[in-house]
Amino acid sequence: MDFAFNDEQQMLLDTTRRFIAGRYSFEQRNQVLGSADGWSREVWAQLADLGLLAINIPEEQGGIGAGPLGTMLVGNAIGEGLLLEPFWSSAVVATHAIGTLASSAQRAALLPALASGESIAVLAHDEAGTRFDAMNVEMTAVARGDGWELQGRKCAVYHASAANVLLVSAKVGSELGVFMVPSDATGMQLSAFTTVDGQAAADVAFDQVMLGAEARLGGDAHETLPAVLDYALAALCAEAFGAMDRILAATIAYSRARVQFGAPIGSFQALQHRMADMFMHLEQARSMSYLAASQCLNPDAQARGQALSAAKALMGQAARFIGQQSVQLHGGMGMTDELDVSHYFKRLLAFELRCGSSDQHLENYRSGLRAA
Incomplete structure (x- = not known):
């Protein structure tokens, strides 16, 4: 399978990463975290100006229409930056739900305000x-x-x-x-x-x-709402991969800089093995994130559900392993709020339990195999 991205998709990823690097540093995020609302309306307006709140709105309705792959790439960068704003809740889940469930009149009334950041839906x-x-x-x-x-x-x-x-x-x-x-x-x-x-x-x-x-949005949602939830799960997996990628990079950098017994701890074979295992989990998680993005619009509900459950189960296991190993390799400082590693660890801990735990999705996958 070709995992190369086109110019527009790569531009979405690069744009979001530049925004994170320039306007959402760890120190700036801590200021947002300590604010009364726990998120920044200024950052939200900037995301709207970049067009990122419109990635799940079709072009004919004034959006970007980036689809699952574009959403995945933006989600990767969002996860790298640990954004506290309601991007996943509003720009992904609610926006996709409205696009899937609502009538044309309801979409026309709701989507422009969501794209501009004037309104937030969850x-x-x-x-x-x-x-x-x-x-x-x-x-x-x-x-x-x-x-x-x-x-x-x-x-x-x-x-x-x-x-x-x-x-x-x-x-x-x-x-x-x-x-x-x-x-x-x-x-x-x-x-x-x-x-x-x-x-x-x-x-x-x-x-x-x-x-x-x-x-009321549309009619009976027994079939359409699960499809919305699967799309949301794929986007959540993308954010989690971004966090895993960043926490592993931080751990490798620390292992090269931390000197003990006269040598960088990254030169110790036992720790090299642990980081190699972390890298293997990360690459498996990358593949599962791609699987989730490629299957989240599959019209076959059973195949789609199995693919998403497989992705969530494996990525949940990877998130736990990479997060725990990163904290342990940083030692006691890995648990402090002053270090970004602890915040990535918390995000990955929450991811494993959100939208169904790893164990639950593993059982869902098995049940789907038995049903087939």
């Missing part, structure tokens, strides 16, 4: 106690007069407090619906918290939230 789908079963939804939407009434709870919604619109999944009788809920909706309550890797998230409760008839 998908609120996960619920407590579902054991990573993506289609296990207990929240309900009931028709009331000319509108809908939402009742239920969503958990760990990334960047919910930053969003202007929440895209909320709910049961509609035997169907599954996705509803647009404005951030100021009466009856909606957010319980905000910070994730282990420093990102803003919230549990969201909906108590008789009333919406208009136009709030």
Whole structure:
């Protein structure tokens, strides 16, 4: 398979990396991390100016239409920089969900504001106690007069407090619906918290939230929403690979600079073997990230699900191994917040559990093989 990228894709990667290097250094990120919101509106506006918030909007609708490979490359750079802004939540997941589920009128109303950074949307789908079963939804939407009434709870919604619109999944009788809920909706309550890797998230409760008839995106989402979640998972894998690549590079550089017993520790054979194992895991993760990007739009739901689960399971294992080895090779300083290695480790730790753990996706893969 040819993994060469065309000029436009390479330009997306280079543009994002230049932005990270020039405007999102580790020190600048720490300032964002310590801010009240936990993310930067100025950085968000700059991402919009670069066109990066429009990569999942088709060209005919004013976007870039970069597709899975373009999203993967931008995600690599986003992961390298450990961005705290809602790029994955809004510019990837919510934007792709709207493009997949919404009517033409809804897309025309929502997508331009998302591309310009004026509006932020996030998908609120996960619920407590579902054991990573993506289609296990207990929240309900009931028709009331000319509108809908939402009742239920969503958990760990990334960047919910930053969003202007929440895209909320709910049961509609035997169907599954996705509803647009404005951030100021009466009856909606957010319980905000910070994730282990420093990102803003919230549990969201909906108590008789009333919406208009136009709030529903499309029709039954039983088949379309899993496709959106698979696309989101592929993008998350891309970000994780970027973080793995950067933490390994930092570890190799440290092993060349740290001198012990009169020699750089990188010259010790035992440590060379460990870094070689880390490199092997990284290259396997690279291949799995490519697999996820190449299969995330596969119309065959079973083949797509198996490929994405295989990628997430292997990349989760790689993330844990590379992260743990990097911290150990840095010694005690590898756990300090003053060193970027600890922040990459936390991001990789969170990745392994987000959107289904490695064990869960391994079981999903096995189940798919048995079903086939």
